[in-house]
Amino acid sequence: MMKQVFSFVFLLTFISPAMAQEDYPGERPKLVVGIVVDQMRYEYLTRYWDRYGEGGFKRLVKQGFNFKNHHFNYIPTATGPGHTSVYTGSTPSEHGIIGNEWFDVFTDTEVYCVADPAVASVGTESDAGKMSPHRLRRSTMTDELRIFNNFKGITVAVALKDRGAVLPAGYTGTAYWFHGKDEGRWVSSTYYMNELPRWVEKFNKSKTASSYRQKWKLLYDKDTYVNSNPDDTPYEQKFKGEKAPVFPHDLPGLWEENGGFDMIKSTPFGNNITTDFALAALEGEGLGEDDVTDFLAISYSSTDYVGHRYGVKAMETEDTYLRLDRDLERLLKSLDEKVGKGEYLVFLTADHGASYNPRYLEDHKMSGGFYKTSEMINGLNDFAQRRFGNAGILRYSGYGQVYLNHSVLDSMELDKEKVRRILADHLLTYDQVEKVFTVDMLRSGDLKTGIAELVQNGYNAKLSGDIFVVFSPGLLSTGYVKGGTSHGTAYVYDTHVPFLLYGKGIRQGYTSDKTVIPDIAPTISSLLGIPFPNGVKGAVRSEAYKINE
Missing domain, CATH: 3.40.720.10 (Alkaline Phosphatase, subunit A)
Incomplete structure (x- = not known):
């Protein structure tokens, strides 16, 4: 008798109308x-x-x-x-x-x-x-x-x-x-x-x-x-x-x-x-x-x-x-x-x-401005040549990312993580740059809040570069000096x-x-x-x- 009562309670508990309703998707839209x-x-x-x-x-x-x-x-x-x-x-x-x-x-x-x-x-x-x-x-x-x-x-x-x-x-x-x-x-x-x-x-x-x-x-x-x-x-x-x-x-x-x-x-x-x-x-x-x-x-x-x-x-x-x-x-x-x-x-x-x-922001006493990506890339190349004696360590820079030439780094026996950290510190010296993240930071999985989380969610292990650059708020490229707007930021x-x-x-x-x-x-x-x-x-x-x- 106890077994029958238990079974009945089990059915009431685990096959309740509410659960059955949740499991049933309902009538689908056409x-x-x-x-x-x-x-x-x-x-x-x-x-x-x-x-x-x-x-x-x-x-x-x-x-x-x-x-x-x-x-x-x-x-x-x-x-x-x-x-x-x-x-x-x-x-x-x-x-x-x-x-x-x-x-x-x-x-x-x-x-x-x-x-x-x-x-x-x-x-x-x-x-x-x-x-x-x-x-x-x-x-x-x-x-x-x-x-x-x-x-x-x-x-x-x-x-x-x-x-x-x-x-x-x-x-x-x-x-x-x-x-x-x-x-x-x-x-x-x-x-x-x-x-x-x-x-x-x-x-x-x-x-x-x-x-x-x-x-x-x-x-x-x-x-x-x-x-x-x-x-x-x-x-x-x-x-x-x-x-x-x-x-x-x-x-x-x-x-x-x-x-x-x-x-x-x-x-x-x-x-x-x-x-x-x-x-x-x-x-x-x-x-x-x-x-x-x-x-x-x-x-x-x-x-x-x-x-x-x-x-x-x-x-x-x-x-x-x-x-x-x-x-x-x-x-x-x-x-x-x-x-x-x-x-x-x-x-x-x-x-x-x-x-x-940015001109609208500046005219209303708010922070804004324009930047030239090419100037930053040229400056980064010059820095790499001075600091490491070889600008060839930089494979590609653009779309807010820097890709390193790993074969050149290997041939020079350079510590890749250290190179990334040095380049990131240099990029932070540019007025238009707000934050910089290296792949080592992104792979750690510890970036759970704020802009860092957004950068990590945008990082793809197979496709992305070695360094991510986040520009300051209110900035656009010089392509919008004559007007208009763009997007892409965090x-x-x-x-x-x-x-x-x-x-x-x-x-x-x-x-x-x-x-x-x-x-x-x-x-x-x-x-x-x-x-x-x-x-x-x-x-x-x-x-x-x-x-x-």
Whole structure:
């Protein structure tokens, strides 16, 4: 009798309704839509909040879950690593995309994160399509979803930038990106297909891209852009042929000297055509039409091109986000109609933030400035020659890293750790340098807080250099003396970005607890009930999940 009672209690304890409910993934969405807004600081949600409509950003925030304190936990904060970290749930230390470009120790050359000479272009005769995910070292949530569904589901990734599509698509999805110049076409590579699908060819033959060859005028009256600087400031760059960086921007009149269709990328129209193509993919691929979960990855790249040219506080930047808000509303309405309200899941985040232009900071009595990387590299070479009698100990310097020539060090019988320490101490004498980390420090595994942790998460044992350089806050390279902005640092202006969840399985609410980019992939994967990507470092943020009734 006692045994029967124990067995009954055991069943009540270990097969409780609560546990059974936790183990059951629930009804999956028909479609997951992943949105990455390139160069979106979190504050763009709040700064322009009163100007957004109810159907875009506000719909996602008011009806979804907002992670208000969401950050990148590594450097460099750039497009390639950003997209990869979102979709792998890991950091460059794991997934191997350590920058947009980097020095490749195996070939002794600089490489681009998705360039692949082993594949051919599809949809263009140019080399614009010679891209693949072959440098990716970990699986993505899009890969794990397709494998889980025995490849019955569809993954499509679209972006103006090749890396903004290739990396989210992972190994198993399909990626399309926009080739400008004199073509204005969406293209792909033989990694994915031998010819473009009929729906893509139809889109390319349409007049859609050409329709955006128009003047960029402000969406609203100029006097209403009170959250931005005046229209003409020294913190912005001009298009070639313009007398000043002011509205309206005459695309037809400036077309040829600004790269033809490439000019569209540096205007809100690039986001418009991205939405157009994403909706064409939704229809052409039949995404979300059955019970097998599909995935549509969208990267809005024009926000980055506009930001680089005009900076954080420009009217052009504000106008771009107001127009993007309309694109999001258009996208969500189409999802309501084609997939069904409550039948899809959306997340929105960014691949990095952006800095204020240093001249803007200096004009407002804040710390900022410009640096010449070439001067620092030349100085380091001179120091190596004086100190060690051979500048050849330096193999490569760039992208914030220094690579040593280990064969030369061996031939000179020099202690490598000591050489790294001496070079690091020298680099700290430069005004623009804030911190320096050697590979010996990074391999120790003891760097768990602050900037040191971000550097360690960006260090890849097979790919990275011997020394990491962290520049002081508020600095940009001399390429931005004429205006605009950039990113890549460990400072909050580059790390703090949105993370919004909306749709099936998501409750309304928010948290101010700190979360990090690698949390996104396991959170989505757990909600779908699929395996995590194989390099996951993030945590499941279940506070956003809707409680099953």
